[in-house]
Every structure is written in structure tokens, then in C-alpha cells.
Amino acid sequence: MSRVATELKTALGEAGHRLTGPRLAVWDVVASSRSHLTAEEIAESVRDRDPTVNLSSVYRSLSLFAELGLVRESNLGANEASHWELAHSDESFHLRCTSCGKVEHHTGDLVTQVEHHLSHHHGFHASRVELLVHGTCAECAATS
Amino acid sequence: MSRVATELKTALGEAGHRLTGPRLAVWDVVASSRSHLTAEEIAESVRDRDPTVNLSSVYRSLSLFAELGLVRESNLGANEASHWELAHSDESFHLRCTSCGKVEHHTGDLVTQVEHHLSHHHGFHASRVELLVHGTCAECAATS
């Protein structure tokens, strides 16, 4: 059993879930990608390895992984499919270029500052922060 | 013609659109509410005034108002309907309590800081920022 397979099996086992073919295939795709993929895109890659895996199982695997904190689901736009990736902290937020569509990450302490401010001054205890910045990336600004 | 009707007519007229019954009804509902409503909820209120207004027209009105900068559309959760309200700046962001569901606003200069940082240090020019904080509100924290 490969390295990633063992890691996934451990994470699943601790939560009382089984390691199955579809789950491993979905995990391999998400863990080896650096981009934000839709369930359909993940399913396409999964089918390369095993064409019998159903789209429903891809959704079920992704939902389970999200519950276990293994992946992150993001809404990058109204009425768009969710995008999935390996889990990363709220500190690392999303910059989406409205021109080329690229999604970049930016990490700063801003999110932590907001969390502390809300907690100390307003009694609001943050569990998850989603920060999405739409705009024009450096490359697109230079080109236009 | 009422005050809000005149204001809406001006905004529409300047952009080459007509003031119609459905549009005025949708506007009245959104402008007189302080909450974040779904299109379906808006349609329900609109039907109280005029039962012939179709849900499609509510969607069409809301989309148009958003293009004109009159209303704001927000995604408050994955796989949830969009929520609509009178337009407000990105500075004012959303706190959603995962316990009672309430959505509050919080205004600070943090969003502006991020915009400036991204612009000055990374060449990314923000056009719209969506900041959504999930967590437990003060009332729910006290009750539990």
C-alpha cells in the first residue's frame, strides 16, 4: 500500500470509516493536484484510473473528507459548482482574477486579526473564515 | 409616485430600463427589509402585493438591480440559494452564527487594508471582496 493510501486509511480508520477504491482514487486526485477542482473534474481524473467509479461516490468521498478536515470546499462564485482542494487554513485566502480565471492563494495574518477582534470586542467566536477577493491579477493588469 | 418608486425609476431610466410593476414590487421588498432574503422569500412578499408576479421576474429584477449596483448578492453557504439585500460596501462583511443562523454585519477597515496590500505588494487589483465569518454569536455563546 502506497504512502498516501496508508495515510488515508489511518485517517478514515480513526473515524470508523473504510478505505475503499473510490475513496483512494478521489484522494489521489485531490492530493496530487495544486488547483481548485470541481467534483466533475475530479470524477474525470478518477475515471482514468477506474472507469467504474460513479459521480455520486466522488461527491460522497469529498463530503466525508471535508468532515474529517482532509479537504476544503470553496464557493468561488454565485451559482457555480463548489471547488475542492487539500485542506488549508483560513489564513490562506483566495484571489480570483476576473480576467483569466486563475485562483491564487495569499497568506497573511489579517484573518487571524479579524477573528481576535470579533472575539474580544464583539463576543463572536469564529469557526471558519472565508475570504474571497475578486479582481485583476498582476499578469492580466500588465497585458491589458 | 412614491419616493422609492421615483428613485428606482431614475436609476433604471439612466441605464435605459423601464419602471415596471414587478420591478417596483421587488424593489419595495428588498429596500424595506434589513435582512438577507432569498429570491423565493422575496417572491413571497411580492405576491402579497401582486400575486401575478412570477418568480422568473423576481430573479430578472434582482439580477438587473445587481448590475446597476442597487442590490448585493451573497453566497452564505455552499449549495444554498443566494441571499439578496440593498447594496452595501465590501467593508461591511458578514458574520453568520452556525447556531441560530442569524447574519450580522461588521464594518472595519480590514477589507480596505487587504485591498491596499494586494495592490501595492502583489499587483492584484481588487474589484470586490467577500468576507464571510462563520461562528457562534454572543447570544448563542451565552446561552450554551
Place this chain on the structure above:
DNA sequence: ACTGCAGTTGCGAATGCCTCGCAATAAGAC
């Protein structure tokens, strides 16, 4: 290794939100 069974899957149907196409209607310029 064999068995048993609860967890998991594939499949198709269903759901929810939103958009479209089109003929009928009505706003507003003249």
C-alpha cells in the same frame, strides 16, 4: 483463510435553484 454483516457503492430518479424560449403584454417616446 472463511464468514458475517454493517458500511459503501452504482445506478437512476429526484431535488433545488436558477435560466431560457417564446408568445402575449405594457411602458414610455413621439
Place this chain on the structure above:
DNA sequence: GTCTTATTGCGAGGCATTCGCAACTGCAGT
């Protein structure tokens, strides 16, 4: 008031996601 064409109601369609269920399979116990 007439005319033009933007807008509407309505039904159908589209897309992402979820559900129900019988068949299958991981894996714990033996």
C-alpha cells in the same frame, strides 16, 4: 392615442448535488 420594443408569465430546461435502494465488499472476528 399609436407604435415600438422592452418586459413579462409561463412552461420547459439545465446544472449541481442528493437520495433510495439493491448489490457489493472491507474488514473484524473466528
